[in-house]
Amino acid sequence: MKSFSPEPYPIADTAQQIQPFHVMKILGEAKTLEAQGHDIIHMEIGEPDFSSLPQVHKAAQDAMETGQTHYTPTLGLPELRAALSNFYRGFYGAEVPAERMMLTPGSSSGLQLLLTALLNPKDKVLMTDPTYPCNREFVRLLKGQLISVPVTESTRYQLTLPLLKAHWQDGIKVVMVASPSNPTGTIIEADELVAMAEFAAQKGAYLLVDEIYQGLVYDRPAESILSRCAHLDNVLVINSFSKFFCMTGWRLGWIVAPTFLVPTLERLGQNLFLSAPTLSQYGALAVLKPDALAELEQRRQTFQKRRDTLMQAMQEAGFAPRLCPDGAFYLYWDISAFSDNAEAFCLELLHETGVALTPGTDFGHYRAQQHVRLAYTTDEETLRRAVEKLKRALRKRAPLSNT
């Protein structure tokens, strides 16, 4: 018996257009070099090097031992939704009832759920360029229209009210922002965020705030838009237990939605994923308790020291990044003095120095070939060593003449 068709069968048009993560090429190459015995410093990976906390493990173990391995309700364990509501009250002074919380299997899933709930084909979604890659791709999958706003160091790579007004057009249904942002590590000041939420409300549009890196903020307290905009029915928040809470592999995120949207999200969730992982939800209950949060504060301080060490080493190497990131664990570095092809730059540096970086092209088009993302998810000594290697390699290069 033979296959009736020697040709592959058709693939959907949109699926063919979905972009791969360019960093995967770097990661693959880095692993090949490692396998050959080369010393590789991974600054390309957007994941804390810390494992999850023992408290989380204990909670998951208790859940297993007591047979809590079945489906949870689609919106999540009621006690976890209540714990999140308490967390917003205690940490951010935000009054958000448990009924507005929905647990999701990772925040990618939460983002997909929200955009699926909101977007008709051709609806417009406004976001910055650069931005996290998925944001664009979900709009593409839902046949929406992307309105990209190029941003530079002048606004700390963030959307502002003047930019939002300048790029406004009819048909925009959702404005997406992230604070702190991946890939830039910058935040949006609270007043600016509130002003954008209110502007969107006036226009009948949603403001979707990615707070996935919430908690990983330096030199200032962490914030949530919900502290001041919890009453606005157009404000949507996605968050995650992956980054600040160091639970990446547990695949658990959450949504804070206006009350009127929750029944739609629940019906969609029943179909799209049924429920978020059960053990992860029990683990999350433990990670929201004071002892775990105290340990996470220690880790936050570690990330802050790494940021400071990286920034100082970059300055001393003469690279002088034009701005200091406020949070997350990324530095978005303008490499236009050295290259106008970030992908080639990353590959060459990987081979010359063993330092793996992410090309800006993963995050958009605007000056993407002139930027790379550095993740400071390794210890300070390694960060210093990485910058020293970069310095030696780049010293040999003829600087590009910039206009």
Place this chain on the structure above:
Amino acid sequence: MKSFSPEPYPIADTAQQIQPFHVMKILGEAKTLEAQGHDIIHMEIGEPDFSSLPQVHKAAQDAMETGQTHYTPTLGLPELRAALSNFYRGFYGAEVPAERMMLTPGSSSGLQLLLTALLNPKDKVLMTDPTYPCNREFVRLLKGQLISVPVTESTRYQLTLPLLKAHWQDGIKVVMVASPSNPTGTIIEADELVAMAEFAAQKGAYLLVDEIYQGLVYDRPAESILSRCAHLDNVLVINSFSKFFCMTGWRLGWIVAPTFLVPTLERLGQNLFLSAPTLSQYGALAVLKPDALAELEQRRQTFQKRRDTLMQAMQEAGFAPRLCPDGAFYLYWDISAFSDNAEAFCLELLHETGVALTPGTDFGHYRAQQHVRLAYTTDEETLRRAVEKLKRALRKRAPLSNT
């Protein structure tokens, strides 16, 4: 500061059309009655009553203790993909390389991923009525066209080659079948399945086989379409660790795809979910080992005894179901002798007897009000007690006159 819009903001048209699971109304009502102290027998829940195995818990614990709590590759842990390949060889005599395996966060996610990879708007998807609710809803979300084939006891509620030919039309891109099926518990004979796969191949269409209840088969060995059709590039399989492997809350499923489709699935997976839960993947490695599989065989035998007990009790009560399910843990019961409104029937019986059932309307339209689904996910004694309660309640009813 007040909300600028007193009205809720717009929700997407398709999202508004997504149907809720009607069983949720029954479940909610059952929980209310339970809270009031009533004795409720849950035959509405599509989930094994067994918790996951101690071997799985041990593996998850080892993974936690060794810091394996980070992201895995999007396609899944290489060793788990290899273990699945071995599993197909050992159990089903199917040669399917590890490269064709992709782990997904639950099989709902796998189904979504596959249909997203394949369907352009207006592409047609053929499936039976009744079918699992998500199947229809994913087609709706992707703006595809649903071709529903009504099926009856005469084909054991399954698609057949003659039915497929009779309902064939241009533009069908995917044919979906499930064996064993939810909600009917019936299987498709291997020859029929192969014939349908070949017919679809001739037409340039995919055959997507839901093997989520694979392993839970009685009176005969479990089968996979991959034993005979692994070489066909149009055959897609979704499977799950939820049912036979009793790992519902772990949210882990898998896809077996033709090689040419894997890169597209990987790119989509990077965006849609990044990776499946890590601990669940380590747990799954343990559940595929001989000692765990031996325990699961014991559980399978328990389900078989429950099916036999339920069928016998139904016969003795005079209900005489017209066919005996081959697998899964469901009986799709024709209640037309008692009611032509399954939803009212389920609600009334719940209040009269405390037995919770799922109305056929969750699974389609064709004679859906004349069917209910019974899940035998409780012990034999409870099943006998449930049927006795149903018998007493239905004896009081005037039978409907059937044409």
